[in-house]
Amino acid sequence: MENKLIRFDWAMKKILRHKANFDVLEGFLSELLRFDVRIESILESESNKGDLYDKYNRVDILVRSQKGELMLVEVQQDSEIDYFQRMLFGVSKLVTEYIKEGEAYGSIKKIFSINIVYFGLGQGEDYIYEFEGNFVGLHRKDLLLPTFSQKKAFGIEQVGDLFPKYYILKVNNFDDVARNSLDEWIFFLKNSEVKNEFRAKGLEKAKEKLRYENLSESDKQAYLRSLENQRLGISLEKSKEFEITYETLLEVARKMIGLGLDNATILESTQLSEEQIENLRQNL
Template sequence: MSEFLMKPRIDFAFKEIMMDEQARIGFLSAMLRLNPADIRETRVLNTSLRKFHKDKKQGILDVRILLNNDTEIDIEIQLSALSVWADRSLFYLAKMYTEQIHTGQDYTVFKKCVGISILDFDLFKGEREFYSRFHLREDTRQTLFTDKLEFHVVELPKLPKELKEDSDEILLWAKFINAEKKEEFDMLAEKNPYIEKAYEKLQAISRDREKRMEYEAREKAILDHNQMMLEAREGGLKDGLEQGIKAFILDGLEDNLTKERILCKVERHFALTRERAEHYYNLFSAAKDK
């Protein structure tokens, strides 16, 4: 029987891999074009979506990391197409940025915020490159306005099938995240010592019975969500979407989540404004009480 290995692109597995400091340093040094030796310390921060429960549907999970120079990094993996991804990424990175300042402080407290999106769909139609990096620049002269906000996007469907002898480290990591077979993992681990550490972590969590149960629950939740959205599109987008929103809200109420938590989850999962999320919350929570 072949060895069971989790897929790193399932966000539960990726987040567990990023709990290993060497894997974390290797991934970030590749994405940010840094010398690993210059990253003295990384710290994984708690996020509001960190909680798991095998019976519940979950939203998009993120990995929040703080570097020794106070740069804050948010990494998200999204497996199903979301047309508003760019707007959503901007919103949450801007929120992460503004949360740095508190009453009585001045603007010198702001540190750099970096968003890394790993997507299993084509965000930029017609573009062939799998990796994109964005800064705020002047249109004509390309003068950098500020380096405090930075976006990285990896589109997994655009990965080249074959690696070259001099393949970029970002490509190696993207291939690792997208890999499924032991032979792929073995080959990539031989090419990069940090990927080797990530692979060792992947093997360890894949052997852990409890983590495997959490992983399989997460994978099932993602598949269920994708199927629900597919059925919503096929059976009438508005009706199907409303049924999905209703299920989310009722699940949240059943779990005794606060109204604020439910609204945040609905906003993020269905790309709704706060006003629309509140409309559905009031509609479906009232129906539950009848």
Template sequence: MSDKPLISFDYAIKYLLKSKGDYDIVEGFISALLATEGYKPIKINALLESESNKESAHLKKSIADLVVQDENDNKYIVEIERSFTPNFMHKACFNTSRLVVDSISGNQDYTTIKKVFHISLLYFSTREMKKPIYHGKTIIHEIDTSQPVTMRVANQGLVMFEHKDIFPEYFFISIPLFDELVHQEIDEWLYMMKHSDVKSDFKSPYMKKVQERLAVLKMSDEERGEYYQYLKEAVHSQDVLTAAEEKGEIRGIEKGKEEAKLEIAKNLLASGMDTNTVASITKLTKKDVEGLESEMG
């Protein structure tokens, strides 16, 4: 374990992308994640600016939009975001679509870029989620055989364009669901994201630099102030998420709060406090408190 608190990784990505000397940490995370689906390690070529000033705060945008290139010279766009909404898949689809449109409007030739990878960092889980990492992509196949197809189209100059595997791919990472077991490099990144800490026996070549660069105590006063403001906004967003959960879950939360009140009331009654005072402190009705007192004998 490190002896210094580390910046939460979702904030650290933007912090690290301020300096090209720190790109390798972000490259290490992306490479470890893409490796789970058989892709080669990548390097960052450029940062994209795709945020629209017209968007409201809850839609703004990704943590990072990057052009990356692997060792085989394949180019991709990688979009990383942190999501606080239970509609995170809709948000991922919206952001990826917007990123493609923004890229086209930039009047650049993006036909050299093979696809977009979207990475969502989720600091919550759903009832359906059992594992920390989920991956999805679009596959075009014949209806009757389910066999994936490769499409090649020639333009007027008879230059062949291979329309294969160009659709966006999505990674959804639920940080709380990481089970603490480290089997591959991406697991070390998940541990670090969940605990803001690095174990001394981690084998990833990036972890030593992560521990050094992300130490809160290494930040300037201005940087630390920006980070604490970010944490306050994150807590607020988490509260919004909790308030927007499904009604069944909210009923469960309310039931838990009510049970906690009853337990506090029992303890206060056991200490000899009168029913009126207990009702005032716990916000229970006097009738409820008197019922508890009867049950307790």
């Protein structure tokens, strides 16, 4: 533990919200978004109030950049079938939370939704996915562009520049080979480790500020509890998967018994023990 850095999600909850540590998060966002990000403030929203990590195994942080953009960074450990919809809901809620009543719609700033997930979200083998919508003509396939006045008023080149931009980082798909500076950040997100040769923006600061030994004694205990809760959650999920698999094998064995197949055939197909198969025969 002494040589390893604390996890990024836990750091988001406890450490990265402090102005003195903005440079760590700025480095990560700059590498991912491919332009330099300077954080003006960390905001509160309904989605990130309170200590949600231990209960829901998730944590998020909401950033306002110096340009006024809103950047919602969320880490999710547990699989959720409706996670895509939750991404959409989170961004929609930000639009309504951060526009004042009576304020012109033109004051709405760009929103970036950055989702770091440690489960198999959707189908895909890559570890970084980027989405940015634009309007394409149904018949002519032409791109709907802003007028000159709109470009000048809002500082955009495409209509899509006004709309939310989503990123999904499927951390577990990363093969631990850092091919560029963004990969160095993905390596850290997956392994809580920064190699000496890494040069990505913000990682040197992360290496300096996110050391376990730099935590107070109370924060050390809280961090260790969070790791234990996470391990417990993973164990429970695996237990559920095993129960489902085992019940499926039992059902297959019952059907094979019903077909009159012998124990040896059933054992080979299901890997159940002969005693388990005999018990099933007696209970049918």
